[in-house]
Amino acid sequence: MHDISSLINKHQPVLEEALRSNAERNQLVSWPKSLRINILKDEEARNAGQAAFEAHINSEFGALNIEGATEFFGAEESPYGFSLEVSYPLQDIDAVVHAGRDAMKEWRSLSVAARAAVLMECLERAADKAAEIGFATMHTTGQGLIMAFQASGGDAFDRALEAVAMGYRELSAFVPSNTWTKQVGREEFVTVHKSFHAVPRGVNLVVGCSTFPIWNSTPGMFAGLITGNTVVVKPHPKAILPIAIFVASMRATLADLGLNHNIVQLFVDTAGDPKTMDLAMHPDVKLIDYTGSSAFGDELEKIGHANNKAVFTEKSGVNSAIIESADDLDAILDNMAFSMVLYSGQMCTAPQTIFINGKGVTVGDETVPYGEVVDRLTEKVMNLSRHPKIGAATLGALQNEATEDRVAAAADMDEGRLLLESERVGQPGFPQARTVTPTIIELKADKSDVYGREWFGPIYFVVPTDGFEHSLNLMTDLVKRVGALTTSVYSTDAEQRALAEERIVFEAGAPLAFNFVGKLWVNQSAAFSDFHGAGANPAGTATFSDVSFISNRYNMVGVRDMTPRA
């Protein structure tokens, strides 16, 4: 094995910074440095990344180094309008899970400091592939290049390191062993040599999604790994390439360090023959991380609980906003419009339903009529999404053609007033890109059967209410019933904000953003600072990365030894 102690020393300063950043809910300075470039301006990195991505097209993906792989399959298509024609080795479930189980003893036998160092080395080396992963992300998810490079790069690597640091903290809660003496008589003592083992639970399955194949997978992967479990990543069949590059890099690093590369594995399935449930049901799979639909997530939670598996889910929900009052109405509407246009509402954190006081929005001493507020919001969304320079890049493309169908269905339904209708817009260089501008529909407050279910994609609802209390009741009910990853309240009234915090955070259990303006959007969730997911509402059980995201992956088991020592 590679000299792990030098690796520990190498990564110690950044690990310590990550521990501090986690505790202080701050941010981490640039690490790894190669992720902090501007992909638009750094032509060399961009071109190299693009070339590396293009080299995968029309080929078998062999970098996973899987012995005996004979059957290959792949069906990824770029939302920008072409087929990737990359094929991946198909494997046997038992073989993969057993390989993961067999790799566990070596991995758990390392100290937590050693595991942290190995994982950080994996991240540092994988960062060299960030531009390549960025292009692969763009052409599987439909994200614009900037977002793809950031979300699958620095942001995802930060979330990975965050989980490593949280794991390091929790696994350092107790000494690994001690010699314990107890007085049992006037001059009589007993001495026991005790060990306190953090026993990993088993193979950790990480089920990826089609829109954030890296960002939503690294937290579970690294939380599972730092706690001594081995990991099998099961990507969405339409978004394999980014995580395949990442996992292949990790496996190469592990092998180079003299460790079993099956500590991390990739298991690819196909849309026609999905294997997630079979993997999840395997008796050696004890931990499941999942991002995706509520229907399947609920099912995984159910079978997990029935079979003593810990299940960490991020499912669907309906994020909502309240517009009640503002100092600067344009500033808040600009902010909200950007949140709605960015990646065409395909972020799990994007707002979908906007409650606006039907009697108008208070701005300073004035009341801006509801109708005018809606018009101004609609105009901003239209102008931004059709902006000749940044519109298409901000929208990206629709990952799934079903989303485009949903956009059409929303406009066709006869439930409210269509305020803004989607239109196809061009993507420079990609004439076939599946890119559309947002749809906005006004609905009455009693139409919660429509605005209160998830319409994944660029579909938004504006709901006039009787006032703040009504808006807050609707939002609270919505979060409690269907869950939310974010909520957003615009109010200049401190009492209203306090009431919102009481109800949304403590009663309904959703994160809350007040009065966002400028270049920070509710969609964004900053590693080391913002918890992502709450585990406190129906949108999921996982929180990146709180204590329980770590502590449920192992059990503390003690050994007491009274054998006399030499």
Add this chain to the structure above:
Amino acid sequence: MHDISSLINKHQPVLEEALRSNAERNQLVSWPKSLRINILKDEEARNAGQAAFEAHINSEFGALNIEGATEFFGAEESPYGFSLEVSYPLQDIDAVVHAGRDAMKEWRSLSVAARAAVLMECLERAADKAAEIGFATMHTTGQGLIMAFQASGGDAFDRALEAVAMGYRELSAFVPSNTWTKQVGREEFVTVHKSFHAVPRGVNLVVGCSTFPIWNSTPGMFAGLITGNTVVVKPHPKAILPIAIFVASMRATLADLGLNHNIVQLFVDTAGDPKTMDLAMHPDVKLIDYTGSSAFGDELEKIGHANNKAVFTEKSGVNSAIIESADDLDAILDNMAFSMVLYSGQMCTAPQTIFINGKGVTVGDETVPYGEVVDRLTEKVMNLSRHPKIGAATLGALQNEATEDRVAAAADMDEGRLLLESERVGQPGFPQARTVTPTIIELKADKSDVYGREWFGPIYFVVPTDGFEHSLNLMTDLVKRVGALTTSVYSTDAEQRALAEERIVFEAGAPLAFNFVGKLWVNQSAAFSDFHGAGANPAGTATFSDVSFISNRYNMVGVRDMTPRA
């Protein structure tokens, strides 16, 4: 409200010591001091405790200060042979759970330091009642007085403080709020005021058992309370008085500090009309701690998981031991015999099934034949349990008459060879005490349907095996199939011990004790040092008190506020 900051200062030194003891898996020096007396020698404390206990007999228990209580009921009987005739107020489930929910906002609004100080004050004042609680424990559980005073006193208070300290550590993982700045342009920054709330999950139900009504309840109570939840204790209908005294004391302390006494409540039900499941199913009950049978515990876990409640269980299991080799055979058999006699096998940590190498036990250069080992163990158990001075006090009494029936059934079944038959023995001063000596039965290794299920009480099985590997296989299978709170291996061979650790700890997930001799027994579990329960095998999901015992009781939810500050 009382001046909490002075309370924080008062308890800070002991809290810091508890934090250190937890981390170092050490022990805590005497706190509270009143618990560290010798109840047998301290005549004044003993007499006062006995008098206070006897004052409850034949009366309504009013110290809980429950408004409007009209109906009273109680049916406790001392295993030493008399009825307690104490009756307790019966309450409405909705009223109790809503009172708990209503008390939550005040309680969670305190800082974790304040909550820790309040809880430590509660413990310190309740400690004045330790002798009274000791007698109440003796005369509901059947424990001998020394055990009753220790188990419901210092040991239970230690476990409570351990949970408080663990909660303090985990809730201190993140700053409660900060001001976060991000560079978003060359000279452009955004500033966000962030709060990170640990949102308690709801009302924490703590379901007690009949044998350790305080010790098994304080961890869940104090873990629930330190994390900002309010607690409803539902004791076993046959062991109410000890925890009623404890909860009444806590409520008086809370009220005296100007806090809502419904932060802790007691809900009493009756054997004829059990209410645990109704309480557990109440939508505001979000956390359940349970000690008791596997059948009911499994059911609670199931309904809990289906309804988004966290469930912490300690259920039944079969603890086993392997006797393979020894330096001093008498020393290990003396130790094991004491473990078997102590409180008549009614500790969840007592060994039940003993695997012995059928070819004999290696002692130095000799091999002691299997039959002789069994004879010597049987003789030690017989001599200790009938010892005129310490026998009856060590045995205590059988809590439940069903246990005495089980002892008889074990002797009557035609499955193996009866090595030692139970006999009634007298308890000085209590001619009606339900006290019997242990039953020991030899069974073949293939009789795991008998020795592999729990026989709660003083019923033990000796199983000759083909050798160490066979013993270890049987033990591993047993732990994996039915669970265990403790396992015990006697072997002088380091390789055998390493193999046992690999299989029992890492494969089967049970705590392991090697070569226990002298005045420390596998039954004992020391707060701050030994984790109790593993959560890694079928005997339960709870571990006193690891990180997940704390972290699953709250969710981290963030508020991001961009409202300009004055």
